Amino acid sequence: MKQDRLVIAGREYGSRLLVGTGKYKDFSETRAAIDAAGAEIITVAIRRVNIGQEPGQPSLLEFLPPAEFTYLPNTAGCYSADDAVRTLRLARELLDGHKLVKLEVLGDPHTLFPNVMQTLKAAETLVKEGFDVMVYTSDDPIVAKQLEEIGCCAIMPLASLIGSGMGILNPWNLKLIIEQSQVPVIVDAGVGTASDAAIAMELGCHGVLMNTAIAAAQDPVLMASAMRKGVEAGREAFLAGRMPRKLYSATPSSPTNGMIG
Numbered sequence: 227m228k229q230d231r232l233v234i235a236g237r238e239y240g241s242r243l244l245v246g247t248g249k250y251k252d253f254s255e256t257r258a259a260i261d262a263a264g265a266e267i268i269t270v271a272i273r274r275v276n277i278g279q280e281p282g283q284p285s286l287l288e289f290l291p292p293a294e295f296t297y298l299p300n301t302a303g304c305y306s307a308d309d310a311v312r313t314l315r316l317a318r319e320l321l322d323g324h325k326l327v328k329l330e331v332l333g334d335p336h337t338l339f340p341n342v343m344q345t346l347k348a349a350e351t352l353v354k355e356g357f358d359v360m361v362y363t364s365d366d367p368i369v370a371k372q373l374e375e376i377g378c379c380a381i382m383p384l385a386s387l388i389g390s391g392m393g394i395l396n397p398w399n400l401k402l403i404i405e406q407s408q409v410p411v412i413v414d415a416g417v418g419t420a421s422d423a424a425i426a427m428e429l430g431c432h433g434v435l436m437n438t439a440i441a442a443a444q445d446p447v448l449m450a451s452a453m454r455k456g457v458e459a460g461r462e463a464f465l466a467g468r469m470p471r472k473l474y475s476a477t478p479s480s481p482t483n484g485m486i487g
């Protein structure tokens with residue numbers, strides 16, 4: 227198969243599995259899981275994970291050096307556009323002018339569903355300030371289009387609620403978003419196991435971002451490896467093109483021409 231690369235904001239990646247860095251036992255486990263996942267892009271909650279905000283404390287940067295991974299600072303825990311913008315400006319300072327970010331503006335702490343009005347507002351400001359914005363959003367194709375028109379470099383609709391492990395609740399909406407988008411569509415949140423990741427990729431998503439399914443597995447490193455294979459298998463199945471349709475009638479698998487008798 228010819229080289230199949232994920233391109234985000236002009237940069238190419240070999241892995242289509244993006245992973246979070248929260249909820250692990252310690253930074254060593256985080257590192258081991260990320261290695262098993264083969265991920266190149268790792269997302270970091272600026273409000274929760276130390277990347278230099280707390281001098282003297284263990285820093286993720288020591289375990290996952292920015293020279294080896296593409297950092298994707300995110301705004302987990304932000305409930306307004308202003309908060310999200312402020313958080314990403316801080317990330318840019320901490321990471322020496324780093325531009326690639328993940329925007330999420332949440333609606334409430336119960337559902338962690340995106341507040342799309344505030345997300346649109348923050349996206350506009352961040353794009354104007356020169357950030358490359360990957361954006362977490364609902365699976366609403368109209369909002370997804372608006373975010374793309376604002377200039378976001380990747381659209382990241384949820385599969386289901388963050389941390390729920392419910393898998394893909396609305397493949398039909400995801401399909402609509404994929405069909406209309408000129409930028410990568412990356413499912414973010416709600417993946418529970420490897421088959422969910424494979425389904426996202428079979429639908430035509432360009433990548434999958436996940437955290438809880440790996441970090442909260444009984445064996446995070448083994449699950450990370452399974453996720454890697456799920457994403458790769460789903461991508462290959464998408465590129466291969468599935469048999470034309472599902473039809474509840476049988477056709478013999480072996481040829482019937484020239485049958486004896």
Ligand SMILES: CC(=O)[C@@H](O)[C@H](O)COP(=O)(O)O
Nearest residue numbers: 246388389415416436437438
């Ligand atoms: C890590 C991240 O950026 C989040 O958007 C989210 O945590 C991902 O969702 P899951 O934890 O459900 O995979």
